[in-house]
Amino acid sequence: MMPERDLQFLTELAAQLRVDSVRAADAAGSGHPTSSMSAADLMAVLFACHLRYDFDHPGNPANDHLIFSKGHASPLLYSLFKAAGVIDDEELLSFRKHGSRLEGHPTPRLPWVDVATGSLGQGLPIGVGVAMAGRLERLPYRVWVLCGDSELAEGSIWEAAEHAGCEGLANLTAIVDVNRLGQRGPTRHGWDTGAYARRFGAFGWHTIEIDGHDPGQIDYALGDACNTRRRPTVILAKTRKGEGAVEVENREGAHGKALKNPGKAVDELGGRRDLRVEGHRPEEAPEPYRFASKPLELPAYEVGEKVATRTAYGQALAALGAARGDVLALDGEVADSTRTEAFGKEFPERFFEMYIAEQQLVAAAIGLQVRGLRPYAATFAAFLTRAHDFIRMAGVSGASIRLVGSHAGVEIGEDGPSQMGLEDLAMMRTVYGSTVLYPCDANQAAALTAEMADVEGVSYLRTTRGNTPVIYGPGERFPVGGSRVLRHSPGDRATIVAAGVTVHEALAAADELKAEGVPVGVIDLYSIKPVDSAVLVEAATTTGNLITVEDHRLEGGLGDAVMDAVSELGPRVVKLAVTELPGSATPEEQLSDARIDRQAIRQAVKRLL
Amino acid sequence: MMPERDLQFLTELAAQLRVDSVRAADAAGSGHPTSSMSAADLMAVLFACHLRYDFDHPGNPANDHLIFSKGHASPLLYSLFKAAGVIDDEELLSFRKHGSRLEGHPTPRLPWVDVATGSLGQGLPIGVGVAMAGRLERLPYRVWVLCGDSELAEGSIWEAAEHAGCEGLANLTAIVDVNRLGQRGPTRHGWDTGAYARRFGAFGWHTIEIDGHDPGQIDYALGDACNTRRRPTVILAKTRKGEGAVEVENREGAHGKALKNPGKAVDELGGRRDLRVEGHRPEEAPEPYRFASKPLELPAYEVGEKVATRTAYGQALAALGAARGDVLALDGEVADSTRTEAFGKEFPERFFEMYIAEQQLVAAAIGLQVRGLRPYAATFAAFLTRAHDFIRMAGVSGASIRLVGSHAGVEIGEDGPSQMGLEDLAMMRTVYGSTVLYPCDANQAAALTAEMADVEGVSYLRTTRGNTPVIYGPGERFPVGGSRVLRHSPGDRATIVAAGVTVHEALAAADELKAEGVPVGVIDLYSIKPVDSAVLVEAATTTGNLITVEDHRLEGGLGDAVMDAVSELGPRVVKLAVTELPGSATPEEQLSDARIDRQAIRQAVKRLL
Numbered sequence A, B: 001m002m003p004e005r006d007l008q009f010l011t012e013l014a015a016q017l018r019v020d021s022v023r024a025a026d027a028a029g030s031g032h033p034t035s036s037m038s039a040a041d042l043m044a045v046l047f048a049c050h051l052r053y054d055f056d057h058p059g060n061p062a063n064d065h066l067i068f069s070k071g072h073a074s075p076l077l078y079s080l081f082k083a084a085g086v087i088d089d090e091e092l093l094s095f096r097k098h099g100s101r102l103e104g105h106p107t108p109r110l111p112w113v114d115v116a117t118g119s120l121g122q123g124l125p126i127g128v129g130v131a132m133a134g135r136l137e138r139l140p141y142r143v144w145v146l147c148g149d150s151e152l153a154e155g156s157i158w159e160a161a162e163h164a165g166c167e168g169l170a171n172l173t174a175i176v177d178v179n180r181l182g183q184r185g186p187t188r189h190g191w192d193t194g195a196y197a198r199r200f201g202a203f204g205w206h207t208i209e210i211d212g213h214d215p216g217q218i219d220y221a222l223g224d225a226c227n228t229r230r231r232p233t234v235i236l237a238k239t240r241k242g243e244g245a246v247e248v249e250n251r252e253g254a255h256g257k258a259l260k261n262p263g264k265a266v267d268e269l270g271g272r273r274d275l276r277v278e279g280h281r282p283e284e285a286p287e288p289y290r291f292a293s294k295p296l297e298l299p300a301y302e303v304g305e306k307v308a309t310r311t312a313y314g315q316a317l318a319a320l321g322a323a324r325g326d327v328l329a330l331d332g333e334v335a336d337s338t339r340t341e342a343f344g345k346e347f348p349e350r351f352f353e354m355y356i357a358e359q360q361l362v363a364a365a366i367g368l369q370v371r372g373l374r375p376y377a378a379t380f381a382a383f384l385t386r387a388h389d390f391i392r393m394a395g396v397s398g399a400s401i402r403l404v405g406s407h408a409g410v411e412i413g414e415d416g417p418s419q420m421g422l423e424d425l426a427m428m429r430t431v432y433g434s435t436v437l438y439p440c441d442a443n444q445a446a447a448l449t450a451e452m453a454d455v456e457g458v459s460y461l462r463t464t465r466g467n468t469p470v471i472y473g474p475g476e477r478f479p480v481g482g483s484r485v486l487r488h489s490p491g492d493r494a495t496i497v498a499a500g501v502t503v504h505e506a507l508a509a510a511d512e513l514k515a516e517g518v519p520v521g522v523i524d525l526y527s528i529k530p531v532d533s534a535v536l537v538e539a540a541t542t543t544g545n546l547i548t549v550e551d552h553r554l555e556g557g558l559g560d561a562v563m564d565a566v567s568e569l570g571p572r573v574v575k576l577a578v579t580e581l582p583g584s585a586t587p588e589e590q591l592s593d594a595r596i597d598r599q600a601i602r603q604a605v606k607r608l609l
Helices: A004-028 A033-037 A040-050 A071-083 A123-137 A155-167 A193-202 A215-227 A262-268 A309-323 A341-346 A358-370 A381-397 A424-430 A442-452 A501-515 A533-542 A558-566 A587-593 A598-608 B004-028 B033-037 B040-050 B071-083 B123-137 B155-167 B193-202 B215-227 B262-268 B309-323 B341-346 B358-370 B381-397 B424-430 B442-452 B501-515 B533-542 B558-566 B587-593 B598-608
Strands: A065-068 A143-148 A172-178 A206-211 A233-238 A306-308 A327-331 A351-353 A374-380 A401-406 A435-437 A458-462 A467-469 A484-487 A494-498 A520-524 A527-529 A545-553 A572-578 B065-068 B143-148 B172-178 B206-211 B233-238 B306-308 B327-331 B351-353 B374-380 B401-406 B435-437 B458-462 B467-469 B484-487 B495-498 B521-524 B527-529 B545-553 B572-578
Touching (some): A004 A033, A004 A040, A004 A071, A004 A215, A004 A262, A033 A071, A040 A071, A040 A143, A040 A172, A040 A215, A065 A071, A123 A172, A123 A358, A155 A193, A155 A358, A155 B155, A193 A233, A193 B193, A215 A233, A309 A327, A309 A341, A309 A442, A327 A341, A327 A358, A341 A351, A358 A374, A358 A381, A381 A401, A381 A424, A381 A458, A424 A435, A424 A458, A424 A527, A424 A545, A424 B424, A435 A442, A442 A458, A467 A501, A484 A501, A494 A501, A494 A558, A494 A598, A501 A598, A520 A533, A533 A545, A533 A558, A545 A558, A545 A598, A558 B558, A572 A598, B004 B033, B004 B040, B004 B071, B004 B215, B033 B071, B040 B071, B040 B143, B040 B172, B040 B215, B065 B071, B071 B143, B123 B143, B123 B155, B123 B172, B123 B358, B155 B193, B155 B358, B172 B215, B193 B206, B206 B215, B215 B233, B306 B309, B309 B401, B309 B442, B327 B341, B327 B358, B358 B374, B358 B381, B374 B381, B381 B401, B381 B424, B424 B435, B424 B545, B424 B558, B435 B442, B442 B458, B495 B501, B495 B558, B501 B545, B501 B598, B521 B533, B527 B558, B533 B558, B545 B558, B545 B598, B558 B572
Parallel strands (some): A065 A143, A143 A172, A172 A233, A327 A351, A327 A374, A374 A401, A435 A458, A494 A545, A545 A572, B172 B233, B206 B233, B327 B351, B327 B374, B401 B458, B495 B521, B495 B545, B545 B572
Antiparallel strands (some): A306 A467, A435 A527, A484 A520, B306 B467, B435 B527
């Protein structure tokens, strides 16, 4: 049992966290004090008694990781940082103000925050990824994730529960603040912590139900989590939203607002305090385990061979795995199709089967990169839409993850529209800080796969199902942000801009047009974002007529990227893209039906001229 | 117990379904025969003994609904349709061919298919929506969903499990074909049907574990599902992939391919048969329950008032609910923020709280519209990205659903980037057949809310958090595909195109510019898709200079929609949009930081000229 003195300190510390949460929200005029107050005891005990964290060295590999999956409880997190002595009261009161690091929801602008949260249901699956990294690197840290009860309705939570449960991630603990009240009213299960325990238990977790305002019970549960082997632990803590302030305590309609009478609440909570909680510096940790590496030898394909870019990606990734121990691969149970299996066979320790759970697939990648690892996560391009919100938030986090989408476009043929990635370029281009690459041949695909390893932020490689002719020699370089001018003559009357499968259609069309006395240029725009503005501007200025052609919907893809680069010059641009709903057909029929094949390009050029 | 004769018929029918699945895939040279063969007994017994369906009248309100959540088992579905006599053998063998209705994965081009499937984990949550419709309309039909075991890894399955379990949707039965093998190898739980039973049981479902190749057990389980009250039922059927053909039976590496030796498999299965299964026509059903209706009286706002468009949406939806009994509202536990609560208070029977589960939110809407109901599903615009894959597939289904995204753009202010819808226009524009609307004032928002009720396909309304001035009179019409020219003079030197919150910035900038002797036009492009090409072409032709300004990322939004409409004319276009990562700040600071406020517009015009 904990000594009386310690219990009193913990109670005082929790009261301080509540007071500071109320004060921060009051200074901002908004925020989520009540969602902070319910979890104050949980976090006070965690910080004071169990968290091993060296605030002077946030990058210390031995540090525990704490993720606020309920990111709206940011006032509590910032109050903890104040108690830890790493921000002062003045900064606390800058909460939500212009230029402050203390944003409405936490982001890694703060060095002690691993990932941005605020879109609910993301912290736990990302925590799974951080726990996977700990196991891979053989580090002794623990991952603590503070969840809300409302967010347990998100399917992504159960993808995380399944993965962590089946993998036995004992270094992961979810602490659920069951405060009974969501944003607009009571949650589905209210204070029925048993309902949650049955669910997590069925997924193989160790479950503990406690009173979340009792420091002794909290301490026991956190210790129990640390001592549990082979299973992740979930602590289901019954709490009261707004605990400690009569104005808001356990009341509906008090979500996401500063208190009306903060002074009274602070008084009820015993006034301001200035307690410090040192936390526990972690013991000296072993060096993170590193896998062997050797010089990179990318696969080489002969010009004229026909090889699918997805195959080249797979082989290049395997080569990259041999060259770099920090490269990992994650699969959404389609590694035979995406060709990630080439990596999996050679490096089973660094290959993670995430099954058909694309949110967890991407979240695991985000978690793994927290430790500086370089994950590649691949599935069908179409199914990456499943993880759109995670990808969006990865952009906010500045997370460096590599996504690979195979089976792009109508080119896949018979499988039909459900399997066609036709929206992926648009989705990936909108992500903050993203890089979007779309190779047309195997050597280019291999080079870009390797290049992605060092790209910061969210990067995306789009691959094609069918075999395409190799047009570039092995070893050629394709820098991010570049392009290749494949046909060019001083007399060009128009320029065709293509990428991926349409490059080959564009080349065929250009050759036919040339034979008909209509010379046109062809640009391979393999880097869709950033885009090679200089080359596009040059083409727009010289020919004044651009034809873009892409195996993607008309909206938000390559055509728009081109127009964006040249819009202020005012060239005439014709965009060829997929506008109708495809059915089943051969790849050739699909390209023809979608009017993005050589014939359609030729006609478009002639119509434009 | 079932008579021997019937058992024999069922066994023969199942063999026929397997034979036809093998033959269809053989004719196509691709497809998923093995995933069809594992479920053949399950579907034979369902069709012969339990499904109530009038194939002559697919729209009969009393019809049961059958959804193949494992859409890749399409050969089985089409073989069932052949056995039911609604397609002939010739059509069966057109599987996956150009122009055939029998696509690689089922779509509603077939009148007996409610929704397109093929993206796994979608059929069950959509089935939840169809079951909700049955309860709402007081119809006696049952909803049968055939799931694969691999897809149970999808979080969306557990969102569905939670909703159906808590709501006690006894008219819903999931039949899980536990064939142990996913695409690339064994599933996580193999044949451990108990693992799935524990999970579904924890979510409140009635669970039955059976041998999925034993017609007697199947019949018993299906009957038990029909007789179960107050709980949905899941039948966990242990099966063997490729059952009945030695070449593929229970073998890895046999997923998604035609058999190498189909003739041998057909022989092993006893050769071709031509059995018919009539199915049971449903008994005369009561008329679907209809809610009262009365003439529409939209809310009216006075010009000059300041009202948030989200508020106008909520009030208009409530008015629409009174006018039309078929209008429903679904909420992602943010109805107070989206303002859907106005509807919920007046029409609780037609208001569905889906909690924080955006995939199920959208899936329920898709399921409800199967019965011709008109659902509006609302959450923060940012969080609709969570349901991107469902929205994409709704486009493939031709589903008529109405989505509403509030808290668009940086305008939300202090909450920060996690809560800002900055990618939603791009996402919604890429959806096949979608309509994208973005009102700038309350009367326009109300009018568009009402107009959406009759829009076919996926439609989207984007609303703003803060109050904006009312600039249009009550009762004005805003047809889909239209725009409003707000400033125009013969001497205009440029035209500003805006929507939503930036309309007001554009008007202010135009007024300032006019005072400085630079007349510019202003267009309110409230219909982002379809876009008013005629008006944009007119502006591009007359002024030759366009400035687009939007509270959205640079990629895929309003600016791209405008460029698309005028690209072949070659005007000069400057796009103002959000390019950096916002933090927390006031709405005014955010608009200024993002360079999309009146000041930035003025400078852009001057720079362009």
